[in-house]
Amino acid sequence: MDQFVSRFTNRIDTKGRVSVPASFRTVLAKDGYDGIYCYPSLDAPALDAGGNRLVNKITDLVGELAPYSDEYDHLATALYGTSDILSVDQDGRTILPERLREHAGITNQVTFVGLGDKFQMWEPSKFEAHLAEAQQRVRDLRKLLGAGRPSGGPEGTRE
Amino acid sequence: MDQFVSRFTNRIDTKGRVSVPASFRTVLAKDGYDGIYCYPSLDAPALDAGGNRLVNKITDLVGELAPYSDEYDHLATALYGTSDILSVDQDGRTILPERLREHAGITNQVTFVGLGDKFQMWEPSKFEAHLAEAQQRVRDLRKLLGAGRPSGGPEGTRE
DNA sequence: TGGGATATCATGGGCGTCAATGGGAATAAC
DNA sequence: GTTATTCCCATTGACGCCCATGATATCCCA
Numbered sequence: 168m169d170q171f172v173s174r175f176t177n178r179i180d181t182k183g184r185v186s187v188p189a190s191f192r193t194v195l196a197k198d199g200y201d202g203i204y205c206y207p208s209l210d211a212p213a214l215d216a217g218g219n220r221l222v223n224k225i226t227d228l229v230g231e232l233a234p235y236s237d238e239y240d241h242l243a244t245a246l247y248g249t250s251d252i253l254s255v256d257q258d259g260r261t262i263l264p265e266r267l268r269e270h271a272g273i274t275n276q277v278t279f280v281g282l283g284d285k286f287q288m289w290e291p292s293k294f295e296a297h298l299a300e301a302q303q304r305v306r307d308l309r310k311l312l313g314a315g316r317p318s319g320g321p322e323g324t325r326e
Numbered sequence: 327m328d329q330f331v332s333r334f335t336n337r338i339d340t341k342g343r344v345s346v347p348a349s350f351r352t353v354l355a356k357d358g359y360d361g362i363y364c365y366p367s368l369d370a371p372a373l374d375a376g377g378n379r380l381v382n383k384i385t386d387l388v389g390e391l392a393p394y395s396d397e398y399d400h401l402a403t404a405l406y407g408t409s410d411i412l413s414v415d416q417d418g419r420t421i422l423p424e425r426l427r428e429h430a431g432i433t434n435q436v437t438f439v440g441l442g443d444k445f446q447m448w449e450p451s452k453f454e455a456h457l458a459e460a461q462q463r464v465r466d467l468r469k470l471l472g473a474g475r476p477s478g479g480p481e482g483t484r485e
Numbered sequence: 486t487g488g489g490a491t492a493t494c495a496t497g498g499g500c501g502t503c504a505a506t507g508g509g510a511a512t513a514a515c
Numbered sequence: 516g517t518t519a520t521t522c523c524c525a526t527t528g529a530c531g532c533c534c535a536t537g538a539t540a541t542c543c544c545a
Contacts, residue, residue, distance in 0.1 A: 173410045186505055209394060224393060256521060282402040283388060298407065301400040306368055308397070336495070345495050415531055
């Protein structure tokens with residue numbers, strides 16, 4: 168299945184429209200989703216977005232909870248209640264609602280970031296900071312994983 | 327399965343195109359991947375590149391993590407968000423995006439280095455320095471391994 | 486084993502297409 | 516009636532397609 172990869176930064180024009188990157192539109196089309204399912208990221212100043220796979224993942228997540236539990240209410244509110252389905256016009260452009268733009272701090276440019284089954288939309292400078300942190304965290308993780316590797320044979324044998 | 331082996335240095339022409347080595351293209355074709363999946367190496371001034379095997383490895387890595395965890399977010403950002411799928415034209419050439427060229431310090435030549443399931447792209451002089459260091463590390467490792475080898479039979483027997 | 490022919494690969498250039506951007510008009514919604 | 520959204524079109528630069536050329540590697544024959 169095609170995935171959302173890479174990242175693009177596009178401008179918001181005077182009418183509030185922004186071009187959805189052509190490769191993301193292609194993935195959405197193959198996914199069979201009309202428009203973009205979108206909600207404020209739970210723990211980042213960004214917007215989570217995608218098509219059917221994102222919707223299915225949310226349905227599965229919410230479906231694992233007891234229907235009348237507090238968790239259910241909270242998660243359903245966060246993932247359904249705050250979301251929008253953005254329309255994409257025939258030129259491949261969409262308009263971000265004011266509420267979503269405010270959450271992400273987006274003013275005149277949007278960075279689209281592919282994350283495999285979904286993508287995120289960021290204010291460009293916020294994303295650069297986030298990326299630096301993510302890369303550092305992954306490097307730290309690799310060091311942790313590397314330390315556990317038997318590549319240092321003698322250490323492994325000694326243990 | 328065919329592997330990426332050997333290394334080649336090709337020029338970037340005035341249009342920013344570079345020939346992907348024919349043997350690498352053959353491996354990609356047999357792998358069934360259309361284009362080249364490519365992202366900045368996390369710990370080297372180089373680009374990691376490959377086909378389905380590389381993509382599958384990344385998908386497995388990211389798929390092991392809980393969808394809304396911090397680790398998932400960081401890994402997906404670092405591996406999907408910084409990557410590009412490079413198209414390869416019918417003459418076997420590709421164009422490296424500016425962002426990837428800058429990460430690797432590539433200006434007018436690229437060294438393609440086969441690493442089995444994937445390959446890397448380097449600025450030629452950076453690769454030479456990297457190779458010298460890697461060869462020195464291998465010598466050091468062999469010394470270590472040689473000390474632990476059962477070629478000295480008595481040590482092995484004693485355990 | 487050496488030389489010649491052939492095929493393949495890397496390189497260079499021109500032309501057409503595509504994607505992002507900008508703007509206007511019409512329609513729908515408030 | 517006003518504003519927002521959708522539809523339609525044009526422009527420009529980047530990229531893909533197509534072709535040619537030279538160098539190198541491989542193959543075949545004497």
